[in-house]
Amino acid sequence: MGGQPLFILSEDSQRTQGRDAQSSNIMAGKAVAEAVRTTLGPRGMDKMLVTTSGDVMITNDGASILRQMDIEHPAAQMIVEVAESQEDEVGDGTTTAAVIAGNLLAEAEDLIEQDVHATTIVEGYHEAARIALEAIDEQVLEIDVDDDILAQVAESSMTGKGTGNLSPDVLAETVVETVRRVDSEDGVKRDDIHVHAQVGASSSATELIEGIVLEEEPLHDEMPTTIEDANIAIIDVDLGVRTGDIDAEYSIESIDQLNAAIDAETSELRETAQTVVDSGVDVLFTTKDIDDRIAAVLADEGILAFEVKNRGARQVAGATGAARVGAVADLSEEDFGQADRVRTETYGDDDLVFVEGGATAEAVTLFIRGGTEHFINELNRTLKDALDVVTAALDSGEVVPGAGATEIAIADRIRSAAAGIEGRKQLAVTAFADALDVVPRTLAANTGTDPIDALVDLRAAHETDGRAGLVTDGESVTVADPIELGVVDPADVKREAIESATEAATMIVRIDDVIAAE
Ligand code: ADP
Ligand code: MG
Secondary structure (H helix, E strand, C coil): CCCCCCCCCCCCCEEEEHHHHHHHHHHHHHHHHHHHHCCCCCCCCCEEEECCCCCEEEECCHHHHHHHCCCCCHHHHHHHHHHHHHHHHCCCCHHHHHHHHHHHHHHHHHHHHCCCCHHHHHHHHHHHHHHHHHHHHHHCCCCCCCHHHHHHHHHHHHCCCCCCCCCHHHHHHHHHHHHHHCEECCEECHHHEEEEEEECCCCCCEEEECEEEECCCCCCCCCCCEEEEEEEEEECCCECCCCCCCCCCCCCCCHHHHHHHHHHHHHHHHHHHHHHHHHCCCEEEECCCECHHHHHHHHHCCCEEEECCHHHHHHHHHHHCCCEECCHHHCCHHHCEEEEEEEEEEECCEEEEEEEEECCCCCEEEEEEECCHHHHHHHHHHHHHHHHHHHHHHHHCCEEECCCHHHHHHHHHHHHHHCCCCCCHHHHHHHHHHHHCHHHHHHHHHCCCCHHHHHHHHHHHHHHHCCCEEEEECCEEEEECCCCCCCEEEHHHHHHHHHHHHHHHHHHHHCCEEEECC
């Protein structure tokens, strides 16, 4: 082959190779992790994110921030995925995972400068991650994970988040109570927990509803607002005058004929209404329409009726055991569901219906209220994290000390193990330990404490006392045993953070060629 150059890529595609590719990927990954660093821990700050359409979100939640940031760089995108998989797997620890991933990349960059080959770094990181997981097992507290510990887990995940004037310890108790409600022999049924955030009334009330909450209003003003021991029916058909599938026209030639037609229609409606009334139903949900005149009859008879969306109908069916019915004539007792109470409430412009004490489901709803949409949304995210960590802790029964103590212990363990590892891989293993120091260091920085001093103090305390974290308690920040001050995290949150951060970092380090099509 001589002379002629050979083009295999289109002219518009861009290609970066070797060190350039590595360093630009690493830089992008680090930048993403850096973006969430200041939100970590009880003194983490919030971020305000504005979408292109002008919507504003104020949040402290790592995964939410990264998701909203609309990140395009493929390597940066991988760090976003770290946070997302962390969120999917365990629900919390997203900032921690992203920050560790970013620091694994920063350490890798140094190693590459020292001519440590990417493959060696990857091997060393995997080795270190394995040691880290063992170290986490050792950190698992040998205690019974009871309600007090669960409340501590919940509170640890909530301190520093937007809970407004709702005190975290009261919220933590509500969260534990909620999770306990759906705990069974097969584990926690997390899907049975709903959170309903209601804007309005700067109330500090958060209630646990034993059932579901739907945003629907009764079809008629005169309907009852509360029904106890309710028979519940769900019907998927219009309640009104039958309309044919074909267009038909009647020609009416006299007033008598017109009256007869109206009478026929009225009696048909009355008959339909009567069938509903006779069935013995107390509360009727329909996914279709109900004629106003039928609604008026139902109201007269003390029946409560709602038009709901398909999703709402499914929830009602799940909670009350009602079977969905396709024809009015089929309404019968055996298809009814039951609930202890169905009640309607109005909050500002919103009408809500509460279906409580349903016969078939243990579905519960955390009903939260607060002043503004922003506050409610962030509280929603905070409670979701808290519900997830309590679920994780209860399901596995494993918790570890928080406030950076576990990370210090892992790093210590990795450093001791590194001594026995030959060659340059040792450098990579040690670098992994250094990357974990970022968690206590960041907790320190975010409280305004000098990160280097804090780390030195922490390590010293870890040496002598065996367990030490940088604990924020009210106004003070001290090196102390996190357990004594009730700062505990589920072990699974730490495991997942190590695994997902390692996976993303090693994947990024291994890339030495980026070919981007136009
Ligand atoms: P993430 O998204 O990683 O969950 P957070 O902002 O929720 O980030 O911070 C979690 C970290 O804060 C954990 O390491 C946890 O142990 C720590 N933490 C929670 N409460 C305290 C506290 N009172 N003092 C010090 N650290 C705490
Ligand atoms: Mg958290």
